[in-house]
Amino acid sequence: MSRKIWVFDTTLRDGEQVPGAKLNLYEKLEVAKQLKKLQVDMIEAGFPSSSTGDFNAVKEIAKKVGNSDDVIITALARAANTDIDAVYHSVKYAENPLIHIVLGTSDIHLEKKFGKSKNQILDIGVDAVKYAKTLLPDVQYSTEDASRSDFEYLWETIEAVVNAGATIINIPDTVGFAEPEEFGELIFKINDRLKNLNDQVLLSVHCHNDLGMATANTLAAIKNGADKVECTINGIGERAGNASLEEVVMAIHTRPKIYQAHTNVNTREIMNTSRMVSGFMGLDVQVNKAITGENAFAHSSGIHQDGLIKSRDTYEIINPIDVGLDDMELVLTARSGRHAVKNAFEKLGMDQFTNSEFEEIFTDFLELADAKKEVYNHDLYVIIENYFKKHIRNDQDTNHYSNNFYELIDLQVISNTKFPSASVELKKADQIIKGSAVGSGPIDALYSAIMDVCDVDMKLVQYDIRSVSRGREALGKVKIQVEFQGETYIAKASDTDILKASAYAYVNAINNIVVDHLLPIK
Template sequence: MTRKILVFDTTLRDGEQVPGAKLNLYEKVEIAQQLKKLGVDIIEAGFPASSQGDFDAVRAVAERVGNTSDIMITALARAVQYDIDRVYEAVKYAQNPMIHMVLGTSDIHVEKKFSKSKDQILQIGVDAVKYARTLCPQVQYSTEDASRSDFDYLWTTIEAVMKAGATMINVPDTVGYAEPEEWGHLIYRLNDRMKNVNPDVILSVHCHNDLGMATANTLAAVKNGADKVEVTINGIGERAGNAALEEVVMALKTRNQIYEATTGINTREIINTSRLVSSFMGLDVQVNKAITGDNAFAHSSGIHQDGLLKSRDAYEIVHPEDVGLEDMELVLTARSGRHAVKNALEKLGIAPQSTDDFEAIFEKFLQLADAKKEVYNHDLYVIVESYYEATDSATNESTTAFSDAFYDLQDLQVISNSTFPSASIRLTRGADVIPASAVGTGPVDALYSAIASVTKIDAKLVEYNISSVSRGKEALGKVKITLEYNGETYMSKAADTDILRASALAYINAINSIIVETLQPTIHV
């Protein structure tokens, strides 16, 4: 029988504890709205006792997102009356509020952090739960550092707070110490005992990723009886982060026959949610991150591309459409094979008539791929045209100059200062050399304004990112632009040893991608 697993998202609390990832009230509400759209069951919106700003943000989430009964809003408290009151005052505006409190159970926490006896800590926890239940019908109790706790004391605590009125028991692997087999065994034992005391109390886990096992531990817990998982978008959180929502959810969906469990998550909203969180928090997603990384559905190996084009099941266990992407991406590099290049040409409406023609075009492709790492669609047009120009010159025939439609960067100069940032560029389009200058609010804004003045494509810059690759010797620029008239979005990237040149090339690649959409001829060569 398939069980329904509740998804408790703590992106706005544990995720926000990442240094530099502070969110304002507006951003918290926006992310919470998207989490609701994603279909999470519970949102932990913050830590109200920490500041007035966080209190206000939690209250705003409760009022604006928790205004329906299909989602629960909670926030974190220590097991003290002041914290519990602050949580209740903030979440009480939700239709379905909950108070979440945490208190350590390991010897390290009890003796070194609190300097109290185990009996004293146990009584503090029981009293806190009893008080919280006078305010709110839903109370979750977290046994902090459970993975390093003595089992007998851990169980004694859980049994006592259940009898005191806790409706959810959360068992955290606070420092990522657990190993899947032992963690699964611990959850099995606790689940068995809890169901005998009160089967209505929900058993939850909260796993950290210090040893890279957060997702594995969370799934082991589900397999051994956990009713609820605590996760974050993109796996963000303290230190090495938390179990990633997208990894846990897609593992349960993809290997349902193993876990016999499902969630209420609308998986097609995963990518949208990931990008919103990444943008607001200023935290890049690791490119090879499972499910939400840029390369999660990108394939550059010729062997893989050939297999995927024959049958997507060959190398694809999760369909990109299932998580909100349009399709897999076959990245054309020097490692790409003939099958991938021919497929890319066919998508552009370019159909070589003979094997010899294709082989000549493929050879030119490899030469360009060796020079610039990644080949884009507009590059393919230029490759085909250059081949034809050489071929047709012998017969005095002419071909349409598709490459004249694309822009290339010849040179740039950027002046950065606090009063008058400006940029001058020289673009080429076919035989034309087009200079332009512009000012902006900063050097990149000035640079992009100058490019836009040449291309005259009415597009809005939605995202911009520059990051270091090749041990800091090379910069990778990424942009996402949206056409104003139809809302179509285009993403592109480019690398260069100069960060401003990488930024410019990424923007120009995006512009050229738009131009490709307007061409789409059928070329028989």
């Protein structure tokens, strides 16, 4: 029988503890609204006693996001009445408010952080729960650093706070010290005793990723009786981060027989949520990160592409649509095999060539792929046309498609504090077209100049640049996301000159739109 696992998202509290990831009120509200669309069960909206700004943000989230009974709004408090008051007065506006109290239980925390005895800390925790219960019926108690605590003292604490009224017991692996077998055994022992003590109390876990095992530890806990998991979007959080919500949820979703559990999470909102959090916090998602990484559903190996074309399940255990993507991506590179390249041509309606013709076309493809790293659909059109021109064939099926594509010839960008400006020179068919523009910055000016000469009314949604190599000849990689007629296009380019890379990426996006919308109909 499948049991429900409660999903508690702490992106706005633990996730925001990443240096430089602070959000303003508007951004916090937008993330909270998106988390509600994701259908998490609980949102930890912040740490109200830390600042007036955080208090107000939690209060607004409670009012505007917690205004229905389908999500619980909570916030963190230390085991002190002033902290508990701050949580209560900020979350009380929600339909389902919860007070979350945290206090250490390990010898390290008791002796070195608090300088108090076990009995003293136990009494502080019990008093805190009793006080919180006078304010709200639902109270979560977190035994900080539980994975390094003496088990019998940890259990003594749990028993005492449950008797004092705690409705959720959270077991944190605060410093990511545990490993799955060990953590699973700990949860099994606590769950066995807790269900005998009070089977209405939820058992929760909160795992950190210092040794790279946060997701594994969380899943081990579920196998051993945990009712609730605490996670963050993209696995962000203090130090090496927290258990990744999307990884935990999709593991349960993909292997239901193993975990015999399910969540209420709307998995198709995972990518939207990931991109929003990444964009607002300015934290890039690791390209090969599970589920939300740029390459998580991208395939460039010829062997893999061949298998996927024959049957999706050869190399794909998750349908990209299930996490909010349109489909998998077969990236055409020099590693792509003949089958993948031929399939790409066929999708564009170009399959009227013999085996010997294709072999020569494939050689041209490899030559371009070595030079460009990635080959786009518009490049395939150009390859075909160049092939027929080379063989003195004016094949009407090509319709001179290359006449519709833009090629960057030259650019000049001036960056200053008053009038950043740019001039560009592009080629379309045999025509050289030039444009210039000013902007709020050098990239804005560059893109405005390109738009000035290209008849494509698109909107830049996201611009991202990063270094992918080191040294004087460091390679910069630019990735952009644009919208055209309600559709989203993503394009990339790399160059040692970041302005060139930016321009190439933009032109690639324009040419992708040309392929889909503006080519003459055959």
